[in-house]
Amino acid sequence: MPLPLQLPTLQNWSCHNCGGCCRQHEIEITASERERILAQNWTVADGIPAGSPVIERMGAFPWNRRWRLAHQPDGACVFLDDKGLCRIHAKFGEPAKPLACRVYPFAFHPAGRKIAVGLRFSCPSVVANRGASMSRQQGELKELERLVVPESAREFPPPRLSSKQQLDWPDTLQIVEALDATLATAGEPFVLKMLWSLGAVDLIDQSSFERVRGPRLTDFLSIVTQAVKSELPTLPRQTAPPGAIARQLFRMLVAQYARRDTFRSDQRGIGYRWKLLRAIWSFAAGRGELTPLQEGFQAVPFEALETSFGPIPAESEEVLTRYVRVKLQSLHFCGRAYYDVPLVEGFASLGLAVVCACYLARWLARGAGRDVWTADDFARAVTVVDHHHGYSPALGMGAFRQRQRLLWKQKEVTRLLAHYAN
Ligand code: SF4
Incomplete structure (x- = not known):
């Protein structure tokens, strides 16, 4: 049945x-x-x-x-x-x-x-x-x-909540629904809603749920979501920029998302592998120009992506909100659907995927000679990112996962989001 x-x-x-x-x-x-x-x-x-x-x-x-x-x-x-x-x-x-x-x-x-x-x-x-x-x-x-x-x-068990904790299905779904409800808040900018959600996940990550189940968890989630909204009622005008190491780790994630992994005839063999390796080194160094790894991207200086590109277009706010909500509602961000990682890590990865989409939208805009991004830049960037997210074997490998965990533990995911999403 x-x-x-x-x-x-x-x-x-x-x-x-x-x-x-x-x-x-x-x-x-x-x-x-x-x-x-x-x-x-x-x-x-x-x-x-x-x-x-x-x-x-x-x-x-x-x-x-x-x-x-x-x-x-x-x-x-x-x-x-x-x-x-x-x-x-x-x-x-x-x-x-x-x-x-x-x-x-x-x-x-x-x-x-x-x-x-x-x-x-x-x-x-x-x-x-x-x-x-x-x-x-x-x-x-x-x-x-x-x-x-x-x-x-x-019979499949729910995804773990974190490396140390596991809840049952109803309580796991309660947490997912609370995050989805936060993303559904009407009339607020997407980035603010993501900062709230990441703040809530951070508090969840630090809490013990041994005695907080069922209705108590409902109350806990209500308090947590109210707390993150009161602490950050509007988008901050200025935020601490991400550190140099965080930017380096983040660019290495971008390199994995930006490449095309369906090989064309000119993307086979040792020559192409060598080009890919050199590109990843240049992303790690962040000097010179970004190497395009698929159609539509141009070589532009790394520095050119570090300035503001203006507010996210209204149409793209809707796309990004829907993207995160569909991933949440379908549990397409943790457990079996995402390299068997716990819920907390999976949501942090989803936040980083959004930051990658913003970075790629900047890259597309600069490649077209613009310093303002458009809805088309975001639409393309989201397709490129989601091609890999949860599917590319490279994103499930130890080194990639380790980089993401480090960015989360160092509280750099929110800094990267605030920095690259405007
Ligand atoms: S639907 Fe599948 S088999 Fe048909 S052209 Fe597309 S990829 Fe190939």
Whole structure:
């Protein structure tokens, strides 16, 4: 019996056939999908580039048993046609596509007695909130749930609260709902709401919940959210800037978010790896110019991103608020949905992802010769960041996680946010 779905009601989406997902993502396939696609006998007559396999082995080692769809020289999936449509879909129908393609941009996460549905903001239509409401797509979502959610999902434990504490599902969800309610506060700037939420998570991180459960936790969360709002009733005019080490660690995070990880033909081999390594060194040093690691970004001096870019455009305030709220409502920021990290660490990472989006929006603006950012800069920046957030293996690795933990423990996440989000 499938669990009931919890939908992100503030989000709309329909596919607008931009083909972006088929250009940006590496599609890993199962053994049975591999057999099915090979049995479809794709040839040049179907539009497959001459000499191109349709499936490739993942990794460099011949004994690796993981497979992915092959890419065209520009990085697009081998099955993407020049009208931006899927050849498998056109020839054999939607159910013949790999499951990863059918599910995108949805994500399904256990949430106690429910399955929380999230959406990936790497899709421009998700960012633009274009399309049908989630409630109108219940039928399709139930069908996808049946395909991707294992029967054992009802037994999955909640994410840990922190490295030292674990609550049960109802109390974990109470905390998530309190953060979501803070982000939903009407008429306040996005950055102020994020500073409140990060302040609340900091207090939660410092508290012991051994005897604070159920109704007591409700009271505690109410006191905490009131306290952070009273302490910071408006956006501060001046804040302490992030320290030099924090900026360095942060730029190294940016380098991971800014790269394109679906390899084009010119992004293979030792030469490209060497370029990537040099780029990461230059991000760590913060001297000279930023190295563009994907289309749309230009080489600009690091210093050029350190001045104010003005207030966040109203349209982007809405996008950023919706982004964080959809991630919260779908638990797409901690536990199984995010490298198995505890709730506190996952929310700090979400805060850093937002700061990365602001930094990338600055970079896009400067690259276009502007010193003011626009809603388009933010829309693109959010798609770039969310392409990796929770999906790129690099973001789950020890060194990356350690950098994020250090920034949180040193209280630098809020300083970075206040510094780069204006
Ligand atoms: S198989 Fe089809 S839907 Fe999946 S990435 Fe390729 S073109 Fe896109």
